[in-house]
Amino acid sequence: MxxxxxxxxxNERAAARLMRDLDxxxxxxxxxLRLLYPHTGRARVIGVTGNPGxxxxxxxxxxxxRYRGAxxxxxxxxxDPTSPFTGGAILGDRIRMQRHATDPGVFIRSLATRGHLGxxxxxxxxxxxxxxxxxxxxxxxxxxxxxxxxxxxxAATDTTVVxxxxxxxxxxxxxxxxxxxxxxxxxxxxxxxxxxxxxVRDLLHMLELRHGSGAREVEIVKTIALRGDGLELLVAxxxxxxxxxxxxxxxxxxxxxxxxxxAELIEEGLAEVTxxxxxxxxGIDALADDIAARRTDxxxxxxxxxxxxxxxxxxx
Amino acid sequence: MxxxxxxxxxNERAAARLMRDLDxxxxxxxxxLRLLYPHTGRARVIGVTGNPGxxxxxxxxxxxxRYRGAxxxxxxxxxDPTSPFTGGAILGDRIRMQRHATDPGVFIRSLATRGHLGxxxxxxxxxxxxxxxxxxxxxxxxxxxxxxxxxxxxAATDTTVVxxxxxxxxxxxxxxxxxxxxxxxxxxxxxxxxxxxxxVRDLLHMLELRHGSGAREVEIVKTIALRGDGLELLVAxxxxxxxxxxxxxxxxxxxxxxxxxxAELIEEGLAEVTxxxxxxxxGIDALADDIAARRTDxxxxxxxxxxxxxxxxxxx
Numbered sequence: 001m002x003x004x005x006x007x008x009x010x011n012e013r014a015a016a017r018l019m020r021d022l023d024x025x026x027x028x029x030x031x032x033l034r035l036l037y038p039h040t041g042r043a044r045v046i047g048v049t050g051n052p053g054x055x056x057x058x059x060x061x062x063x064x065x066r067y068r069g070a071x072x073x074x075x076x077x078x079x080d081p082t083s084p085f086t087g088g089a090i091l092g093d094r095i096r097m098q099r100h101a102t103d104p105g106v107f108i109r110s111l112a113t114r115g116h117l118g119x120x121x122x123x124x125x126x127x128x129x130x131x132x133x134x135x136x137x138x139x140x141x142x143x144x145x146x147x148x149x150x151x152x153x154x155a156a157t158d159t160t161v162v163x164x165x166x167x168x169x170x171x172x173x174x175x176x177x178x179x180x181x182x183x184x185x186x187x188x189x190x191x192x193x194x195x196x197x198x199x200v201r202d203l204l205h206m207l208e209l210r211h212g213s214g215a216r217e218v219e220i221v222k223t224i225a226l227r228g229d230g231l232e233l234l235v236a237x238x239x240x241x242x243x244x245x246x247x248x249x250x251x252x253x254x255x256x257x258x259x260x261x262x263a264e265l266i267e268e269g270l271a272e273v274t275x276x277x278x279x280x281x282x283g284i285d286a287l288a289d290d291i292a293a294r295r296t297d298x299x300x301x302x303x304x305x306x307x308x309x310x311x312x313x314x315x316x
Numbered sequence: 317m318x319x320x321x322x323x324x325x326x327n328e329r330a331a332a333r334l335m336r337d338l339d340x341x342x343x344x345x346x347x348x349l350r351l352l353y354p355h356t357g358r359a360r361v362i363g364v365t366g367n368p369g370x371x372x373x374x375x376x377x378x379x380x381x382r383y384r385g386a387x388x389x390x391x392x393x394x395x396d397p398t399s400p401f402t403g404g405a406i407l408g409d410r411i412r413m414q415r416h417a418t419d420p421g422v423f424i425r426s427l428a429t430r431g432h433l434g435x436x437x438x439x440x441x442x443x444x445x446x447x448x449x450x451x452x453x454x455x456x457x458x459x460x461x462x463x464x465x466x467x468x469x470x471a472a473t474d475t476t477v478v479x480x481x482x483x484x485x486x487x488x489x490x491x492x493x494x495x496x497x498x499x500x501x502x503x504x505x506x507x508x509x510x511x512x513x514x515x516v517r518d519l520l521h522m523l524e525l526r527h528g529s530g531a532r533e534v535e536i537v538k539t540i541a542l543r544g545d546g547l548e549l550l551v552a553x554x555x556x557x558x559x560x561x562x563x564x565x566x567x568x569x570x571x572x573x574x575x576x577x578x579a580e581l582i583e584e585g586l587a588e589v590t591x592x593x594x595x596x597x598x599g600i601d602a603l604a605d606d607i608a609a610r611r612t613d614x615x616x617x618x619x620x621x622x623x624x625x626x627x628x629x630x631x632x
Contacts, residue, residue, distance in 0.1 A: 294356070
C-alpha cells in the first residue's frame, strides 16, 4: 500500500510522516501532496484566533469535545508564531488540548514560524490538505497571537472565529480593527467577567462601522469556555456560517484561498533561487558590505540579479 | 541644473517630485536614486515606534524641536500602515507635527501601506535615502502601530526608540516582546501617570530576560513629552547610542540593512514578473478557480510558472 493510499485510508502515522517530509520540503513529499489534492476540499476548516489571554485554547478544546461528541473526526493545527529574533515559542495553556491527543479521532499538529521566508500560511495549507485528505471532517486552525501572520493564516479557513474577552483597553483598538475585518463569528469569552455586555456592545458598534448596509451579519457569541457555557451556541453559529456561505460567497472564498496559496508557493520558489544567486555572488553579506560602503547601490545589484535569474542562467 | 543636482543642493520641491515618481516606480526615478546613493549614509536615522496611544507623535514633535534648536536639518517619515482590508489610514494626533511643516528646515513625508506587495520598508528606505542626499542631518521615522510591518520598517534606522506608557496590561505582552527586541532606547512616556516606576521596573526585567550577560544595555528614559519633560535626556540617550554603535556594531547594522533592502528589491521585481505570468495565463482568478475546483493543484501550477519564469520566457 502506498503512503498516499494509507493516508486516504486515514492512517495517522503515514500522514504525520508526510507532514514531516513536507516540513523538509522533500520534492517527493510535494509530489505526494499533489496526488492527495483531488481528495481534499471536504473538511470544514475553522480558524480560531484572537488576543493572547482570551482563552482561545480553551475554546478550541471545547469545540474538539463537541465535534467528537457528534462523531466527527477532528484535525487540529496549532500555529505558534515565534519571535523572529529569539526563536522562542509561546506555548501558553495549549497543554490542555493534549488530553485529546490519545483520542484516535483527534489529530493534533503544531506549526512554528521559520523566519521571514518560512511561509507559515503555506505550511498551514499543506497540513490542512493532508488532514482533509485523511478524512478529517473538521479541521481547527488555532493561532497564538493576532498579528499579520495570523491574519494571513486565517485566509486558509472556511470560518474564522475571533475570540476576545471583556475589559481590553483602547490601546489595542488598532489591532482589534485588523482582526475584526476577518471575523465570521465573534466570541466574547470569560463572559462572567465584568464588562461582558459592554464588550458585546463595543463589538456591535465596531461591526456597524465596518459594514455597509446589506453586508453579512457577524454573529457574536458569549462563552465561558472553561465551564463549557455557550459552546453549543458557538457550534450553531459556525454551522449557520457554513450554510450561508455554501453558495457564491463560499466559492469566492475558495478562490481567494487558492490564489493566496499559489502566490505564496511561487514566492517561496523564487526566494530559493534568489538565495542561490546570492551564494553565487559571494553571499548576501559581501553584497551588503559593498552596498553599505556605497561601493555599489542596492537598486543596481537587485536589477542585475533579477535579470540573471530571468535570463535562464539559473535554470533548475 | 538636473534634478539630481537640485536635490543634492537641498531643494525640497525637487526631492518631493522624485519621491512621488519613486512611488509610481518610474524607471527614471530609480535611475536618479542610484545616482544619489553615493551621497547618502550621512544622516542619522532615528526610528520611533511603540504602542498606539503611547504618544509617539508628541515624542517625535519634541525631537524635531530639539534638533531644530541645535541647528540641524530634519526629515520626518511618517509611516501610516492601513488595514489591508479597508484601505483606511489611522492618522491619530499626527496633526500636531504639521506645525513644523512651514519650517524650511523640516521636511515631512507620509507613507502608507499599499497592500501585500507594496514594500513599505522599501519605500521607507527610498524616502530616507532622498532625505539623506538632500542634506538632512537627522531623519525621524515614525510608525503608527507595532506590528511586523513596523518592525521591518525599523530595520532601516540607526537607532530605534520604542515608546510605551504606564499601565498597559498583560494582554499585549506578546506584542511588547517582539518590539522590545528591536529597541535601542526605551521611553516610558506620560511618566506622570500612576505606575510609571513599575513600568520601568517591568521593562528592566524584560530586558534582563532578553539579554545575556555582556550585551549592550538599553537605556530607559522617562518623559512627559506633552510638557517637553525628559526630551533632553532622550536626545542624550540617542546620542550615546550613536557613539556606541559607531564602530563594528554600526557597520553590522548597516550591512543587515543593506541586505534587507536588497532582498526586498529583488522580491518586488520578481513579484512584478509573477503578476505578468498570471495575466498571460488568463489571470490569477481563473487559475484559482481551477485550483479551488480541484481541476488542478496549486503545487503543479506554481512549479510550471516558476519554470517558465526562470527559462527566460519572461525576459523583460
